[in-house]
Amino acid sequence: xxxxxxxxxxxxxxxxxxxxxPALEDISLTVKAGEFLxxxxxxxxxxxxxxxxxxxxxxxTYGEARVCGQKVTGPKEGxxxxxxxxxxxxxxxxxxxxxxxxxxxxxRLTPESRERTLSxxxxxxxxxxxxxxxxxxxxxxxxxxxxxxxxxxxxxxxLLDEPFSALDYTSRLTLxxxxxxxxxxxxVTCILVTHDIPEAIAMCDRIxxxxxxxxxxxxxxxxxxxxxxxxxxxxRQSPDFRWYFSRIWEEMELSVDRTRSLS
Amino acid sequence: MSTEHAxxxxxxxxxxxxxxxxxxxxxxxxxxxxxxxxxxxxLDSFLVSSPSRVWSTILLLHADGSLYRHIAITSxxxxxxxxGGTVIGTFIAALLWWFPTLYLTxxxxxxxxxxxxxxxxGPLFIVWLGTGYLTIIAIALAISLVTTVIxxxxxxxxxxxxxxxxxxxxxxxxxxxxxxxxxxxxFPTIMSALKVNVGLSWVGVIAGEFLVSRAGLGxxxxxxxxxxxxxxxxxxxxxxxxxxxxxYQAIVLLELRxxxxxxx
Numbered sequence: 001x002x003x004x005x006x007x008x009x010x011x012x013x014x015x016x017x018x019x020x021x022p023a024l025e026d027i028s029l030t031v032k033a034g035e036f037l038x039x040x041x042x043x044x045x046x047x048x049x050x051x052x053x054x055x056x057x058x059x060x061t062y063g064e065a066r067v068c069g070q071k072v073t074g075p076k077e078g079x080x081x082x083x084x085x086x087x088x089x090x091x092x093x094x095x096x097x098x099x100x101x102x103x104x105x106x107x108r109l110t111p112e113s114r115e116r117t118l119s120x121x122x123x124x125x126x127x128x129x130x131x132x133x134x135x136x137x138x139x140x141x142x143x144x145x146x147x148x149x150x151x152x153x154x155x156x157x158x159l160l161d162e163p164f165s166a167l168d169y170t171s172r173l174t175l176x177x178x179x180x181x182x183x184x185x186x187x188v189t190c191i192l193v194t195h196d197i198p199e200a201i202a203m204c205d206r207i208x209x210x211x212x213x214x215x216x217x218x219x220x221x222x223x224x225x226x227x228x229x230x231x232x233x234x235x236r237q238s239p240d241f242r243w244y245f246s247r248i249w250e251e252m253e254l255s256v257d258r259t260r261s262l263s
Numbered sequence: 264m265s266t267e268h269a270x271x272x273x274x275x276x277x278x279x280x281x282x283x284x285x286x287x288x289x290x291x292x293x294x295x296x297x298x299x300x301x302x303x304x305x306l307d308s309f310l311v312s313s314p315s316r317v318w319s320t321i322l323l324l325h326a327d328g329s330l331y332r333h334i335a336i337t338s339x340x341x342x343x344x345x346x347g348g349t350v351i352g353t354f355i356a357a358l359l360w361w362f363p364t365l366y367l368t369x370x371x372x373x374x375x376x377x378x379x380x381x382x383x384x385g386p387l388f389i390v391w392l393g394t395g396y397l398t399i400i401a402i403a404l405a406i407s408l409v410t411t412v413i414x415x416x417x418x419x420x421x422x423x424x425x426x427x428x429x430x431x432x433x434x435x436x437x438x439x440x441x442x443x444x445x446x447x448x449x450f451p452t453i454m455s456a457l458k459v460n461v462g463l464s465w466v467g468v469i470a471g472e473f474l475v476s477r478a479g480l481g482x483x484x485x486x487x488x489x490x491x492x493x494x495x496x497x498x499x500x501x502x503x504x505x506x507x508x509x510x511y512q513a514i515v516l517l518e519l520r521x522x523x524x525x526x527x
Contacts, residue, residue, distance in 0.1 A: 055432050057428070057431055057432060074434070075431055075432050075433065075434045076434040077434075078433065078434055080432070081432065081433075082428070082429060082432040084425055084428065084429060085425065086423075086425055088423070088425050088426045088429045090426070090443070090444065090447070090448075092447045092448075092450070101430070101433070101443070102433040104443075105430060105433040105434065105435045105439055105443070106433055106434060153433065159432075
């Protein structure tokens with residue numbers, strides 16, 4: 001897949017009765033095919049807004065977003081698929097029904113696409129649970145079903161919006177490894193939004209640090225931890241891990257401090 | 264099973280049994296005391312009737328077949344009011360969800376209509392719809408409809424926004440997000456609206472029968488009161504208790520069956 005995300009001078013203002021809030025300012029960035037991009041920044045810095053723009057849920061006030069060379073006009077084309085803070089599984093659908101949700105909505109549910117989804121469920125150890133309901137699964141398994149639902153539509157980009165924040169520490173680390181290897185295995189281009197700096201370093205090839213609201217790009221950092229193909233858990237053991245952490249932390253702290261002195 | 268667990272279960276069963284026994288005892292005791300009090304002249308059976316008189320009234324009504332006619336008429340009208348109130352109410356709630364501007368426009372009117380005692384509309388319905396079942400159904404509808412609209416709409420509006428974001432990201436149309444997320448997700452809210460509606464429909468129908476009817480349990484009670492036949496009034500009240508409880512139980516069963524689909 002030689003698909004690329006390209007944002008050009010994107011800015012967004014949220015308009016409300018009480019006034020306007022600039023959420024993003026002059027964001028230009030590209031994501032290469034198969035790349036895993038991380039976006040970190042203080043809360044309220046427009047990280048999630050950026051994903052909404054890439055997915056077409058929100059139209060930017062200025063600038064434009066392109067996915068696979070085409071201008072994003074709405075979520076209809078289905079090139080981007082989300083993985084959200086919560087698994088958002090529908091309680092009244094079985095695991096299989098949930099995994100097929102995206103295909104069903106897009107009207108792309110065919111015997112072939114169903115078989116592909118079922119084989120994804122099999123591949124990720126969920127085959128035995130296909131006819132169970134979400135409430136019968138553990139948190140980690142639920143997130144894996146959510147991941148299969150995301151992959152079932154065969155998206156060009158996967159948008160991960162703090163997908164592990166609702167999990168306990170142990171399942172978070174396990175799932176980071178799982179999700180990372182699954183997405184790498186599928187060769188999907190990913191944008192991960194998180195406020196967990198170690199998570200971003202462990203999972204991403206490149207990290208962009210946002211300033212506080214309105215979000216601007218403050219730092220771009222290529223992550224070169226050990227050799228290609230090492231799992232996030234292995235990367236956490238790497239001696240350079242700390243260096244990346246303090247580098248990003250410095251930037252985050254500075255941006256917090258500056259607003260403190262302003263207020 | 265361990266001995267501790269066995270003992271625990273035994274205690275649990277014992278507690279449940281005790282509660283059930285006390286419940287039955289209270290019921291039987293109430294009727295026994297009522298009977299004895301009237302037999303011994305502590306209470307005037309002309310004013311409060313008595314279980315034996317109620318029983319003979321039931322037998323009398325059973326003999327000429329009118330008992331079942333009254334029960335059938337009232338139950339049927341209640342069902343119509345109940346189903347109508349729920350279906351129309353849910354439909355209006357869906358419209359208000361679909362068009363948020365419509366909801367904002369309608370909101371103050373909804374609040375006013377909701378706080379209006381609907382019985383006050385009775386005379387209007389009588390003039391418009393006559394002194395037949397239409398008026399009774401209209402009163403039952405008026406009582407349950409607005410509450411249904413408000414409760415179900417709030418259910419629709421309180422669906423997890425993240426779930427909606429998810430289906431939108433797949434490009435879902437408004438109809439798809441309603442059918443796939445909003446409606447099934449509001450199932451518990453709709454069920455609790457149903458339970459409230461059962462009670463409200465009975466209130467509406469009995470009030471309607473007080474005003475206009477020539478048959479039904481409400482009519483029986485009013486008629487009994489007018490001719491000072493308290494046994495007839497008590498009979499009607501007791502049958503109403505049973506009928507309303509049965510209908511409520513039916514809703515609970517429906518809910519359990521539907522929820523069974525969720526729980527597998």
